[in-house]
Amino acid sequence: MTSEQNQPNMLDTAPVGKVFFKYLIPSLTGMMLMAVNIVADGVMVGNRLGPVALAGVGIASPVFTIFVAMSLWIGIGGATLFSQEMGAKKPKHAQFIFTHSMALIAIFTIIIGLTSFIFQEQLAYMLGANEDTFPYTIGYLHVMLLFGFVFTIENALSTFVRNDQNPNLAMIALIITSLSNIGINYVFLYVLDLGVAAVAAGTIMASFLGVLVLAMHFFRKRNNLRFVSIKFHRSLFRNTMTVGFPSFLSEVGISVFTVAFNVTLARIAGTSGVAAFSVLNYVHGVMLMMFLGMASAVQPLVSYYHGAKMMERTRQTMKIALGVAVMVGILAFAIGQLATREIVLIFGQFPDEVMEIAMTGIRLFFIAYLFMGINFVMMTYFQSVAQIRMATWITASREIIFMMIFILVLPLFMGINGVWLSVPLAELVVLATIVVYVKRHREFRRALSG
Secondary structure (H helix, E strand, C coil): CCHHHHCCCHHHHCCHHHHHHHHHHHHHHHHHHHHHHHHHHHHHHHHHHCHHHHHHHHHHHHHHHHHHHHHHHHHHHHHHHHHHHHHCCCHHHHHHHHHHHHHHHHHHHHHHHHHHHHCHHHHHHHCCCCCCCHHHHHHHHHHHHHHHHHHHHHHHHHHHHHHCCCHHHHHHHHHHHHHHHHHHHHHHHHHCCCCHHHHHHHHHHHHHHHHHHHHHHHHCCCCCCCCCCCCCCHHHHHHHHHHHHHHHHHHHHHHHHHHHHHHHHHHHHHHHHHHHHHHHHHHHHHHHHHHHHHHHHHHHHHHHHHHHCCHHHHHHHHHHHHHHHHHHHHHHHHHHHHCHHHHHHCCCCCCHHHHHHHHHHHHHHHHHHHHHHHHHHHHHHHHHCCCHHHHHHHHHHHHHHHHHHHHHHHHHHHCHHHHHHHHHHHHHHHHHHHHHHHHHCHHHHHHHHC
């Protein structure tokens, strides 16, 4: 062990609140700028190319989400194991985990992208494209399927850098990625007058710049992310995929959510319904980034404390994280009720029918944020302490099981309002199951409440 590794570790000695906010502020800042990036894409596409193009990109967005899912599945799984090993003072094994994980991400996402590229037309229609939206959907897919692996590498590397006690560089990389994406897409759409394929290309180019920024971490004195000689390790692969599965499922759930809403709203309200949902989905992406920012602060800390067997520091961290989640949820709900029209108008001037559907959708859907942040934080906690079944239950039930039940049943009685309320009700039911589970298991009740 080197002298640098023998130096006092901030995670071991600094006050828990100080450590949490040292991770939370960069994570939230980076994620919110990424959210601004997502919204800016929507604003530029909606204003420059119109609502049908915006709907087409929205239909294709699950493919982008799948790439995110793969990077999180292996990235969060590997990074969680990495932090646990660092907490247990086993840096050599942690480096093996890092190298193994990055190799898996590159191989898997390239294979998935190239295979899907062969069937991209069928994929576009399966995602919900019609004759109006198909040209825009296929244009986005064409680029993303070929080069999406760049984004997955950037996303996973950012996770490892954050877990290696460098949240500030992870934030800077997100800032560079977000701002460069906005600038590139502005030039592509407004200066060069290109289409949605260029929007996808801008995302890939910006992600590559993010990789270059993150590479600076390898020159840091206290860097523990070193590429070492590896071969395929079956048990490590299984552990990585098991621990990271809730994160993968969370992103897959976003794709299920997007496809289910697009298909259901297209049936109930036609292209106007899909266009209205595309607006809400961009706004929802902002909120997901905010909650992901909170999870990105919780995961490295709880994983490290779990590996180091520091239960009191875990309890204090969770108390702060849940408090932040509640406050953010209340603030988001209030904004959704008070600034509904202004939110929709950000994305352009839409026909009255689209405006009305979108405004009603935002007011009802935003109820979900009162519960969603708590569910996010609790899922991250269970994942970080290797309680994968509960973490998987939270993710699967809130984003797939209950959401699909409600979106199939509620519209039969409530029409389009039932679509918007499916997610808030799913989040509420899942929160209730978490409360029951914690109360029934003494070890978690003690870990979370002392």
